[in-house]
Amino acid sequence: MEKIQVLKPRYRVDECLSEIKECLEIGWTGMGFKTVELEKKWKAYTGLNHAHFLNSATSGLHLAVNILKEKNGWDENSEIITSPMTFVSTNHAIMYENLKPVFADIDNSLNLNPQSVLEKINSNTKAIIFIGIGGNTTNMIEIIKIAREHNISIILDAAHMAGSYHNGKHVGFDVDVAVFSFQAVKNMPTADSGMICFKNENDDKRCRELSWLGINKDTFARSNEGSYKWDYNVNDAGFKYHGNSVMAALGLVGLKYLDADNAYRRQIAYWYEQNLQEKVDIIHHESAETSRHLFQVVVENREKVIDYLTQNNIFPGVHYRQNTEYKPYKIEYNCENSNYFSERVLTLPIHTFLTKNDIDKISKTLLEAIEYAKK
Numbered sequence: 001m002e003k004i005q006v007l008k009p010r011y012r013v014d015e016c017l018s019e020i021k022e023c024l025e026i027g028w029t030g031m032g033f034k035t036v037e038l039e040k041k042w043k044a045y046t047g048l049n050h051a052h053f054l055n056s057a058t059s060g061l062h063l064a065v066n067i068l069k070e071k072n073g074w075d076e077n078s079e080i081i082t083s084p085m086t087f088v089s090t091n092h093a094i095m096y097e098n099l100k101p102v103f104a105d106i107d108n109s110l111n112l113n114p115q116s117v118l119e120k121i122n123s124n125t126k127a128i129i130f131i132g133i134g135g136n137t138t139n140m141i142e143i144i145k146i147a148r149e150h151n152i153s154i155i156l157d158a159a160h161m162a163g164s165y166h167n168g169k170h171v172g173f174d175v176d177v178a179v180f181s182f183q184a185v186k187n188m189p190t191a192d193s194g195m196i197c198f199k200n201e202n203d204d205k206r207c208r209e210l211s212w213l214g215i216n217k218d219t220f221a222r223s224n225e226g227s228y229k230w231d232y233n234v235n236d237a238g239f240k241y242h243g244n245s246v247m248a249a250l251g252l253v254g255l256k257y258l259d260a261d262n263a264y265r266r267q268i269a270y271w272y273e274q275n276l277q278e279k280v281d282i283i284h285h286e287s288a289e290t291s292r293h294l295f296q297v298v299v300e301n302r303e304k305v306i307d308y309l310t311q312n313n314i315f316p317g318v319h320y321r322q323n324t325e326y327k328p329y330k331i332e333y334n335c336e337n338s339n340y341f342s343e344r345v346l347t348l349p350i351h352t353f354l355t356k357n358d359i360d361k362i363s364k365t366l367l368e369a370i371e372y373a374k375k
């Protein structure tokens with residue numbers, strides 16, 4: 001029987017190859033050309049004012065913290081409130097800049113709990129990073145409001161949120177910076193890349209320079225100049241974080257299908273909910289327009305449940321183990337809900353190759369697995 005994986009990207013192969021072919025034919029695979037086109041189209045799609053294409057969301061989160069730190073003069077005592085229940089990239093970004101991650105608790109949406117965030121705010125707090133787990137916008141608006149009321153920065157880790165809307169608006173609005181991931185298994189997969197969307201124009205400019213080693217002119221812009229095309233200045237020891245045209249080519253095709261693919265993901269979530277409601281604890285999404293990157297449930301004896309599922313060729317995922325279980329984040333803290341969910345969350349397969357029959361089969365096998373795990 002075929003293995004059912006938790007996440008599986010769908011590439012429209014012929015269209016992707018034709019976009020990539022253009023890059024190869026004109027001999028431009030680097031930054032510029034398709035990256036510029038994708039940035040334009042992403043801005044048009046999301047309604048956000050700025051977008052810069054990068055090699056990953058991890059790079060984007062680092063740049064977000066780096067640029068806000070420099071602009072606002074944060075020192076080594078500065079704290080950023082974040083969630084322990086996220087992919088480590090979120091919190092590594094804080095560590096890269098020698099700032100202090102302060103963990104607030106989550107609620108049963110797996111997103112940060114506004115009350116817990118409020119309790120962590122003190123005079124050293126400079127920013128909050130909100131992560132929309134699985135594309136979920138629950139608590140997002142409330143936490144943006146808290147940041148504004150306390151005059152602190154708000155960063156949106158939107159790695160799972162390509163195609164997530166709140167009241168008809170694509171996420172990324174009203175935050176200082178939003179970072180999207182187009183990594184291999186995300187909703188708009190490219191292999192590896194991401195998009196950083198600053199609210200402020202100067203931050204966007206600074207980001208373009210820092211993502212290209214601190215060089216003040218990109219090669220594509222210089223290729224269109226006259227006799228001074230070789231000339232540039234280096235203002236800082238920046239990073240090599242920019243995206244390239246081959247990844248952007250895949251993104252341009254993916255973007256055309258993003259809304260339709262996400263609608264299918266929501267259909268899958270609906271089928272799961274119909275099969276599992278009142279039998280299994282389900283993580284619900286607030287918005288009817290969620291990207292539905294993940295469909296998560298809460299189970300006891302997770303290892304045994306996973307064993308049973310994998311014996312039946314169903315390969316679920318875990319998003320996430322709380323980061324405080326890893327060496328860089330082993331600190332004194334007490335986040336009751338995070339402790340609870342970290343041991344119990346399970347991501348069921350969700351991707352566009354799955355049929356209603358698959359979802360019925362996975363649901364039935366999950367119910368058997370839960371019974372098996374009780375023994």
Ligand SMILES: Cc1ncc(COP(=O)(O)O)c(C=O)c1O
Nearest residue numbers: 056057058087089159181183194
């Ligand atoms: C919540 C979260 N933040 C950040 C990232 C980093 O994304 P990337 O792989 O594009 O660096 C991921 C990727 O899996 C993620 O899940």
